Amino acid sequence: MTDRSKGGSYDYTLIGVFAILVMLGWLNIYAATYSDDFSSIFDLSQLYGKQLLWIGTATVIAFICLQLDFRFFQTFSYPLFIFSLVLLAAVLVFGKEIKGAQSWFVMGPISFQPSELAKFGTALALSNYLSSLTKSFKGFRTRAIAFLIILSPALLILLQPDTGSVLVYTALIFVLYREGLSGNVLLFGLLSAFLFILSLLLRDSSINLPFDFQIQGVYIIMLFVAILALLIFFLFRKVKQLPIVLGIAVIFVSGYVFSVDYIFEEVLSPHQQDRINELLGITSDPTGAGYNVHQSKIAIGSGGWVGKGFLQGTQTKFDFVPEQSTDFIFCTVGEEWGFLGSLVVVVLFIFLLFRIIYLSEKQRSKFARIYGYCVASIFFFHFAINIGMTIGLAPVIGIPLPFFSYGGSSLWGFTLLLFAFIKMDSDRINVLR
Amino acid sequence: MKSYENRMYVVLAIMFFIGLIYLMRLFFIQVVDNSYKSSAKNQALRYVTEYPTRGLIYGRNGKLLVYNEAAYDLMVIPKRLQVFDTSAMASILGIEQDLILERLKDASSYSRYKASIFEKQISAEDYAAISEQLYKFPGFFGQKRTLRKYPRKAAAHALGYISEISPFQLEQDDYYKKGDYIGISGLEKFYEEQLRGSRGQKVLVVDVHNTVKGNYAGGKYDTAAVPGLNLHSSIDLELQAYGERLMQGKRGSIVAIEPSTGEILCMVASPGYDPNLLVGRDRSKNYRALAANDTLTPLFNRAINAEYRPGSIFKIVQSLIALQDGLITANTRIACNRGIIGCHGSHSNDKLVEAIQHSCNPYFYEVYRRMIQRGEKKSIFQDSESGIIKWRKSVQRFGFGRPIEIDIPGVLGGTVPGDAFYDRWYGDDRWAFSTIYSNSIGEGELGVVPIQMANLAATIANRGYYYLPHLVQSVGDSGRALKPYTEKQQSGVDPQHFEPIVQAMSKVVNETGGTAGRARMDSIEVCGKTGTVQNDPWPDHSVFIAFAPRENPKIAIATYVEYSDFGGVWAAPISSLMMEKYIYGKVVRKEKEQRVFDAQFLEIYDRPQ
Structure with missing residues (x-):
């Protein structure tokens, strides 16, 4: 604690986990792109060579973060937020379209994705706004502003369109929940996801009844909802206003269930529909829409207990798995290091998240605490979706695995998010309550 | 102001829960379920049989009675076929166009993934001409074989002959594979085990485009073909x-x-x-x-x-x-x-x-x-x-x-x-x-x-x-x-x-x-x-x-x-x-x-x- 009192000691556990993850990430990028005509690990024509460069620059960013005054982040949170919004707007005009999304600034050999910076800006702005509230997170106005902070970058990114990065912002619901948003929101989210999936699964099925009656998919759900409502009604008859609440609920649920069809068909693009259909097992097309996940599962599944060994992976190295150094980097872990390697990576991530949340709760500054939650939520979303999609438990949403996936912008963005928090944490003793 | 500190545990629980589900899923697909391992092998590994040369037969005073001459079997793997010009192939091989379709059907009915013999025992000269054109016919490849040759038209009965193994023999002895040659009569049959040698196998790694990328595991699982033993016959x-x-x-x-x-x-x-x-x-x-x-x-x-x-x-x-x-x-x-x-x-x-x-x-x-x-x-x-x-x-x-x-x-x-x-x-x-x-x-x-x-x-x-x-x-x-x-x-x-x-x-x-x-x-x-x-x-x-x-x-x-x-x-x-x-x-x-x-x-x- 003596170090802390001087206001300069960093949480070396977090820095250590960061270092391990970056190092493991690089080894796996190296393995995924390694070929026999290997020259040098610094070969900048190869992804592993470039990633070394990104790691070097990320280290500089981390170092700069730690040198800044801890008040810098809060003070400059809104300007940074505005700046990132401006970049997001600018990229729509000046950006380069890569893989169908206009999300990159390309300046000579260096490309930069402003949406990675926007996560940082949004996290700071949201933390600043929420920490400035004297009362807890109540009232329509405050909520509206909080949602506006979250939604404005999301909307700009949606215009690129980069759906994966947009969805990351939904992770901030955890922050709002921690700051007082009703837990029902989480439940509500869970329930709507459940109903969404159920509606899709039952969309094309029907039940045959006697006398040529046939019940179509959505009506089956309606039937269950109605029966459930009646049950609740009879069980809790004495509660006042129950019929009204139940009635409204039933109407809303019905509306939602009927709109699922519309949302699915009209809002989602065909390839998104395919991915969801594959995930839910509604369709199975291992050579088409399901190719990525199918190959990814083969690569990971072939790893066994301890894997095939470093550089011995066949599925990832020989291009069976697409995007094997970016979105599907976890396949290399699974194939070459097996279950034990996967276990290490998953445990490291969970440990990282727990550590951030644990430290957040210890912060005296509300800003730092909220910011910690923002970082943890964003990391968690990336972790859950990225690994989930490689093992067929989450839809294929192209977002990177923090510190692992190849890419300068994302590594810089994650480093910035983490080290800003480490800096804040190192100075928590200097914060007056 | 109400404190929501305890909500930390809800957040931690959700994260922990997701991590746990993922580990269980990983355990299942990596350790419990073996189907992914065989899929990986099927996709990335090619098993190439190395045929040993059959032993020669010498007569009294070291005179050669039977020797080998290189020949090629044209093999086909139906799964890897692409649309090709059957009339071009017919003219290269000198066979009827209908026969090509018929043989492809037979090959598919044997196995879509395993190689079948498409045309047998093409002489080395003929094969040289065919191999130049082979790139036009993905799914086909040449498999080197040896043909028996006899310097003198003599001792046919004693020497016997070899022939492609019959389905019946194939069931009797699991050493042989479809398309293998086996001694049918004479010395070729009696000394089959000594003459045949033993097959070797190369395990190659291929990429997603089916291009060979080298030996699997540095050749650790490769076995060399052992040539058959020569017979020294007493025949003058x-x-x-x-x-x-x-x-x-x-x-x-x-x-x-x-x-x-x-x-x-x-x-x-x-x-x-x-x-x-x-x-x-x-x-x-x-x-x-x-x-x-x-x-x-x-x-x-x-x-x-x-x-x-x-x-x-x-x-x-x-x-x-x-x-x-x-x-x-x-x-x-x-x-x-x-x-x-x-x-x-x-x-x-x-x-x-x-x-x-x-x-x-x-x-x-x-x-x-x-x-x-x-x-x-x-x-x-x-x-x-x-x-x-x-x-x-x-x-x-x-x-x-x-x-x-x-x-x-x-x-x-x-x-x-x-x-x-x-x-x-x-x-x-x-x-x-x-x-x-x-x-x-x-x-x-x-x-x-x-x-x-x-x-x-x-x-x-x-x-x-x-x-x-x-x-x-x-x-x-x-x-x-x-x-x-x-x-x-x-x-x-x-x-x-x-x-x-x-x-x-x-x-x-x-x-x-x-x-x-x-x-x-x-x-x-x-x-x-x-x-x-x-x-x-x-x-x-x-x-x-x-x-x-x-x-x-x-x-x-x-x-x-x-x-x-x-x-x-x-x-x-x-x-x-x-x-x-x-x-x-x-x-x-x-x-x-x-x-x-x-x-x-x-x-x-x-x-x-």
Whole structure:
């Protein structure tokens, strides 16, 4: 604690986990792109060579973060937020379209994705706004502003369109929940996801009844909802206003269930529909829409207990798995290091998240605490979706695995998010309550 | 202000829960479920079979009998096919377009993922032209094979042939894979395991475009093909080819054995065929033609598969057994009583040597009677029964009545009738010597195979023992003789009893008026015995066994010429020429040779039966 009192000691556990993850990430990028005509690990024509460069620059960013005054982040949170919004707007005009999304600034050999910076800006702005509230997170106005902070970058990114990065912002619901948003929101989210999936699964099925009656998919759900409502009604008859609440609920649920069809068909693009259909097992097309996940599962599944060994992976190295150094980097872990390697990576991530949340709760500054939650939520979303999609438990949403996936912008963005928090944490003793 | 600190636990629980689910899922697909591992192997690994070269077959003095020539099988993996120009392929391969589709269908029905043979045994020259075009036909590839080649059109029956394995054999032995070649007959079959070597396998890694990226795991799982062992055969190629030439235009066989070792010097079966016919793309067409030839049966190895009555030659065996059992001596005289059994020539009361020389039938009638009815039992039936049991055992020790275990498969055993045989024919106690006396002169129910007669000649040459006849001296390059062929087989007759026989056989050849004067050689004493197998109403089979020289014999021989004449007319001179060829390496008696070359006995028997 003596170090802390001087206001300069960093949480070396977090820095250590960061270092391990970056190092493991690089080894796996190296393995995924390694070929026999290997020259040098610094070969900048190869992804592993470039990633070394990104790691070097990320280290500089981390170092700069730690040198800044801890008040810098809060003070400059809104300007940074505005700046990132401006970049997001600018990229729509000046950006380069890569893989169908206009999300990159390309300046000579260096490309930069402003949406990675926007996560940082949004996290700071949201933390600043929420920490400035004297009362807890109540009232329509405050909520509206909080949602506006979250939604404005999301909307700009949606215009690129980069759906994966947009969805990351939904992770901030955890922050709002921690700051007082009703837990029902989480439940509500869970329930709507459940109903969404159920509606899709039952969309094309029907039940045959006697006398040529046939019940179509959505009506089956309606039937269950109605029966459930009646049950609740009879069980809790004495509660006042129950019929009204139940009635409204039933109407809303019905509306939602009927709109699922519309949302699915009209809002989602065909390839998104395919991915969801594959995930839910509604369709199975291992050579088409399901190719990525199918190959990814083969690569990971072939790893066994301890894997095939470093550089011995066949599925990832020989291009069976697409995007094997970016979105599907976890396949290399699974194939070459097996279950034990996967276990290490998953445990490291969970440990990282727990550590951030644990430290957040210890912060005296509300800003730092909220910011910690923002970082943890964003990391968690990336972790859950990225690994989930490689093992067929989450839809294929192209977002990177923090510190692992190849890419300068994302590594810089994650480093910035983490080290800003480490800096804040190192100075928590200097914060007056 | 309400504190929401406890909500930390909800957030932690959600994260923990997701992590746990992921670990369980990972455990399931990585550790529990093995299907992903096999999918990965199927996708990324290619197992390439390395075929070993089949062992070569050398003849006596290191002359090459069988060697290998590179050929290619065009293979197809239906799964990897892309749309291609069938007419272009048809013209490259020289086959019908319809056939291509038909074969592709067959290949698919065997396996979509495994390679099937599309076109067999394309010669190296043809394949060179095809391989240039092969890039246009993904899914097809060439698999190197070896074809058997024969420098001389000789010894086809003994060498045998190889052929693609049949579905039935494929089930019997799990070493083989579809499309493998296996020995079907002759030495190729008998020494299959030594000749074939063992297959190797290369495990290659391919990328998503099916491009080979190198050896899997640095070649750790690769195995090298082990070449098959070479056979060193005892066949004298020159003698074999000469024998086949002599036998042209005749049905029959010549088997020559080196008496001191049991090594077979030649095994001629006529009509034969060119072994090169049963190799390559036209194999099945040629095979059908050979198999369809039902009057000449060129695929039939008469040396081991034809059974004849032994005829007069069998009198030698009768004499030897009777001498050993003390029923006669060399001085025993028996009157030529032609009342029961006919005879030929003028003689009346021969001793053994003369009786053999004159082939006196009544003499051997009496000898056989003494062996069958020894007067040990009161009932002639029971006496005959115990007699025939003893006699049969003695005959069998000479290698008759059971297949001689030579090193090619399918040898016939011949017939030496015993008590069981006649009980079945006539009923118990319903036959006696008088029923079966035809056996005495080698007729009746006796049956022998040429190889057995050659072995008899070798046994006499050795004065009482033989080595199992065999075609292979050693396998591999060790030079070591093979075990079963180094053990002396005793005939059960003592050496001194052979002297009168050898003397008689010498007289048959060398004394004026002997039945085998045509076998005589000026510089070497030949011993022989003619036989004539009657085939009324058609011409007799001419048979001759012999060995030479009389002392330290180098060669023992048995010759059969079907439907020709008496034993001395054709079989004796042919044997003589063969012995000259073997002992001197060349034949100077051109007249004798020409007479044999000119003789044609094939058309005689082509008349309707």
